[in-house]
Amino acid sequence: MTKTASASAIAPSRTVAVVGTGTMGQGIAQVALVAGHRVRLYDAVPDRAREAADALAGRLDRLVDKGRMDAADRDEALARLHPAAELAELADAALVVEAVLEQLPVKQELFGALEDVVGEECLLATNTSSLSVTAIAGALRHPGRFVGLHFFNPAPLLPLVEVVSGFATDAETATRAYETAKAWGKTPVRCTDTPGFIVNRIARPFYAEAFAIHEERGADPATIDAVLRESGGFKMGPFELTDLIGQDVNEAVTRSVWESFFQSPKFTPSLAQRRLVESGLHGRKSGRGWYAYGTPGAPSQEAERPAPHTAPPAKAPDAVTVVGDLGPARELVAMMTEAGIDVTSVNEGGPYIELPGDGQLVPADGKTSVEFADVVYFDLALDYRGATRIALSASEDTSERAVTEAVGLFQKLGKEVSVIGDVPGMIVARTVAMLVDLAADAVAKGVATAEDIDTAMRLGVNYPLGPVEWNRRLGQDWAYDLLSALHERCPTGRYAPSLALYRQAYAGEEETGS
Template identity: 65%
Template sequence: MTALQPGIQPDRTVAVVGAGTMGQGIAQVALLAGHQVLLYDAAEGCAERAVRAVTGRLDRLVAKGRMRSAERDAAAGRLCPVRSLAQLAGAGLVIEAIVEQLPVKQKLFAELEAVVGQDCVLATNTSSLSVTAIGGALRHPGRFLGLHFFNPAPLLPLVEVVRGFATGEETAERARATMAAWGKTPVRCADTPGFVVNRIARPFYAEAFRVYEERGADPATIDAVLRECGGFAMGPFELTDLIGQDVNEAVTRSVYEAFSQDRKFTPSLAQRRLVEAGLLGRKSGRGWYEHGEGTGADAVRPEPHTAEPCAAPREVGYRGRLTGPAAVLPQMIGEAGVGGVAEPAGQAAAGGGEAGTGTGVGNGTGAAPDAHRPAPDGCIVLPGGTELRLADGRGPTNAARLGPRIDFDLALDYRTCTRVALAPSATAPEADVRAAIGLFQALGKKVSLVGDLPGMIVARTVAMLVDFAEDAAARGVAGAEDIDLAMRAGVNYPLGPVEWGRRLDTGWLIRFLRNMDREYPGGRYAPSQALRRRAALEESLVQS
């Protein structure tokens, strides 16, 4: 068995080709790891300007007390612009960060291969192109791989170490060890569209944009619900304004095309219109929000929809048993001074469901459950008889054929969240809508009323993230632990999606996605084989 190679040592030169924002960030990371760094750009004077920009950032680190002056001087002395690829001959690692065009990258690496030594590792920072395709024209593709940094590279810890079809194991391990030595969080993954983060993160944007397109809620409210109920650091509208609508939409479209236009990855028409209008976010002064022309400042956003104070009911009923994250709600309601009465076992109104927490999938036959049959999850019964239920993927009004209902959204943690979204059916009495608002306000939550749409906001987003992660793990894109690490370190999710899925009842996830698939036929929400397999395994373990 061949011994794994250590990382590239600090006495070896690192070269960065492409002196834009990403190239500058990568050069700074390598520089602070102790390497001599050569910076090349084909545009006249660009490398020199980039060196000045990087040294300016080092100066700011000194001013903030994060770096000593002597360290700054030593680092600046190791950074050098070069004017030809021939000057990179002695590099031990070359990282490319140029335009995302396959022929341009292929040509560059063919030229680099003729210049550098045989032990030099060649890496692309591509975020959307095939690593295998870029390296396909090389004579020795075994030393070529992807090192996908996240912007800003000096601040964000994640680096996806992408092994192309021909990448050697020693090259991949050597690159991983180097990234770890640079203080990064390396995650090894296969060369598939979007790698880990850009593949699995698509629903975070797509589901929010779909809610907006269906007039379920405005951007400020959707962002607030995902932050304050779902636990995400930023909402998708504010985040894409920061990234750039053109950049985010281009990645989405690239992944969509790479997956042969799979409907699970369908781009947003609303976002496409923003791009076509030149409303790109902070860099253009306006995107989903107004930012002020040329300021790059945070937007002065509209306030999210927040319900006015309502009186809490004196007492609510319970039908069945709430499960998963919602299981804590009866205790919280009791602590808030609201009484609760459980129905006798076996008694249920027309809209009620059977009690139970099992992970049963569908109706036990393998067929999708009827979208209008009672779900086996418990619910809260409001004074007027309306059921208050965790979103299950059915539209509230569609599901209300069995009686009026109000859906509440999934929360990361109902105790610590500060906002909850409610979606009343068209048949829900106004008095019960006010009672539901008052009930959650009594628990210390702000309440946002959203449109009568299937799956609400957090629930549909999380269910899709979990499904995408399970599918990626099953297909060998990366291990489950690495997927969770990548999503936490790369896009700052409050939980890795695989772990999040483990905390949720698998039966609920399957029922939720199957109901969504019935509401939106076409396969976008059909649960993956990997998730169905997991649910079947859990069910068999329960029954054994």
């Protein structure tokens, strides 16, 4: 079935040029080619465009072998693919997408030269992930036709495209770029030119909070990864994911966003990750990062992954008292009853679960166990029924009985239990609260719509929920309250709730009359 292109999308009959023939350039060229365009490939290195065209032919051959493309369609696509030896051969392009070195002078010089070659109606687009779209366009005579088209690697497979409007980008330019990406079968989202755009801006806490907890000796990497996967619902933990991405690559993005935001404490890089990079321990590609992988390129020799901390079996309490509304964890009441635990509910006070030995099991709220007598905190879960692991935290002063009863209770509910250090906000709750905060701040500042932010985070980094949706489920003052408590205990500015979260919490008080 043939898709009908939007009226404002660049017609398939028009030429698309791709400059830069590395992995991203080839991927973008493949997307445009399969969408029906004539594609011209150009690279400043002699013969590189021809080599890229041959590599693209191989990619299409593999699609045919796997039954994902007809041989006739492959032959027609390859007939539309043309390596270019000179920049002047791109003169008929309706769209030029650049995927060259992430260096501002290189990109500015390239687009300056392209302005002398292409027609006035040609859109100029950069696939940059770290540079300012506004800055790249700043050297152009006609910056209104310049836009960011940030594809995610591998471009043929991943659906997300961030359509980035620079300070001078015309609205019509952004719309044509958006509709063209949509016609290519992608899921585009719009955003303004902000450091990191949507995904790389909002995703920073997913890595940063895990690294900070590790640096604070709250938990080891394997445990933090397991808790975020098995309780938070994330597909991969931050330690294993950054090993896959490359510690040097991930740290460079973090540092770029931090510096672009004038070294805001919200984006402070990790010293522990810096030490990995300085040591050449870049992850899978170097054979070791946070974890050991054995010899690079030899999966059969991969080292065994450390196991997460898991508490030994403990006896569950026969009866508990639930005080107040457990909020996001209220499903635990029904789960405990179903597991045969006698539950008494008290409406006033809390929220906490009172244990038989007078200990209290409290949902993570940004405070620490050391502040209270016999308080054991339990972490946030995406879905308490579906979660297979729960993290608990306690101080050295917490009684052994309280910890044992808390462990036994969650084991009775069918969960593995990881007991971590006395970490304010714990692991999942602290991470989610920061993601919610950065998303709310981005919406309030017009970076992108709430819908586009959630779409970008689900498709770009495979989050189980977008942070705006997570905020709706948790309640509009949940993240504000947790971060306020964290900020009080760690007053660096990193955890200070954004004005957007403050307004949400204040609006909630106004609505309830409190």
